[in-house]
Amino acid sequence: MCPLVAGAGVSRRSPFVVVLSDTDRVVLEASVAGYTAPFWLVQRARIVLLAADGVMNVDIAQRLGVDVDTVCKWRKRFVAEGLAGLKDRPRSGRPRRFPAEVVAGVKAMACQPPAARQVADPLPWSRWSSAELAAQAVAEGLAVSVSASTVRRWLAEDAIRPWRHRSWIFPRDPDFAAKAARVLDLYERIWDDSPLGADEFVISADEKSQLQALSRCHPELAAGPGRVRRVEFEYERHGTLAYFGAYDVHRAQLIGRVAPKTGIVPFAELAEQVMTTEPYASAKRVFWIVDNGSSHNGQASVDRMRTAWPTATLVHLPVHASWLNQIEIVFSVLQRKVIKPVDFADLDALAARLTAFEPRYNAAARPFNWRFTRADLDDLIQRIDAHRAAPLLIPSSAVAA
Incomplete structure (x- = not known):
């Protein structure tokens, strides 16, 4: 319930008195007047602005078409935390279905060429697709089942795109x-x-x-409405x-x-x-x-x-x-x-x-x-020298062959 106190015998007022600084008022009024702010932010900004003008919670609720408890909530939040209090609290969201070890294992697989996987039947692909990564994860026992869209989402979150490649060349000029x-x-x-x-x-x-x-x-x-050149x-x-x-x-x-x-x-x-x-x-x-x-x-x-x-x-x-x-x-x-x-x-x-x-x-x-x-240039030379010194990784199946 919204806490109220008696006011001069004629009305009940909130104990949370909203006092706005000039900066707070500018920010709140900009949120209300703008066209890009989300509706929830506009509504909360209106509640605080009306409260700062001395309007009681019941009247604010009637004007904005919301519940009185909603007005009480955001008035109290603003008094306690300022503008930051008008944002949503962090939410845990739906529990993860796959353990972190599974996600990390699939990402590690995506970072290797398919031929590097040590499996009985060598993979003939030059690069992975999301569907192939999902199938291989199941085949290797990383997960009982996982969809290609789930794998694609994991990779997108970490910016790993195994279907892309970039050509490069070691400088061969001795000078x-x-x-x-x-x-x-x-x-x-x-x-x-x-x-x-x-x-x-x-x-x-x-x-x-x-x-x-x-x-x-x-x-x-020529280009036209909805049509490129x-x-x-x-x-x-x-x-x-x-x-x-x-x-x-x-x-x-x-x-x-x-x-x-x-x-x-x-x-x-x-x-x-x-x-x-x-x-x-x-x-x-x-x-x-x-x-x-x-x-x-x-x-x-x-x-x-x-x-x-x-x-x-x-x-x-x-x-x-x-x-x-x-x-x-x-x-x-x-x-x-x-x-x-x-x-x-x-x-x-x-x-x-x-x-x-x-x-x-x-x-x-x-x-x-x-x-x-x-x-x-010096940094580039150091990185090139580091690559030259690194051992060449060859799949064990290739060595055996």
Whole structure:
């Protein structure tokens, strides 16, 4: 029952007097006026606001269409605990059907490839599904029965998704750390432990090859209410071309050109295009960061660049480290905003689109917020070394075979 006390012989008032601070009132009024707050919170906020205005519990109950005991409950909670008292108490919920050991066992199974299970009949799968995990748990005696949906819920709670995989590769360049470090230094405007001057520039360059000019057999259908943009599946091929790009990482300026194919000659033409353009033509030094593609590979490419342009220095990335080349980010933007979905009448149309991209990009571009530093590189090297030192886990069945 709601505790009441006599008030001046005419009415019965609650002993729990609600006094609101300015902050509490703002929060409660916002809950009542908002459109996204749950109904239970709005109702409790109204009870407290009316109580703070001196309205008695019986009158609050009549106004809001609730029981008097409900009003008493939330008035008392607020007086004792403030805004936090308007929230629901923690509830235990339905008791767990499966012991923690069963849940942990299924999750551990999901973290292993199926072939690693030591069972009489080797599993032929490359990865698990929820149904297969449930069946295997029963087969191995982890549970008498368990559904695929239950297993799926367990994995979702722990963010374990055994049906997904991600490719990766160990760096095989013996000078990976040294080569990567000098590139990261250049991004910080440092070379040989000395800061670069105002007349020294860093260019990130590469080529995007095999760009196809595909024309769709039927016109695309524009997006409409409840319908995404549709692109015809069938197409006609009109050949390929390559796009060479040189990106100034500190000025966020792109210089590019289209060529029939990749090779030493078109890369040399890109170098000429850049090195004869200001401010690079009169620069003290221009550092060119490139990967190990055939157009600019090995010491021969370094010598060619130095001979043709004495102020240019070609800096090679480690093998399989194009992810350290900022031009790849530009190419990603180009791929998403210019090329996809591929639908060009011919090579000339594709070339025109690529050429038109450059001034548009340069007008709004800002230098990338590059965050991978030498400290991150050191951490990466340590983790790679730890993986190299770890023993290779081979299923016992494979060893026996």
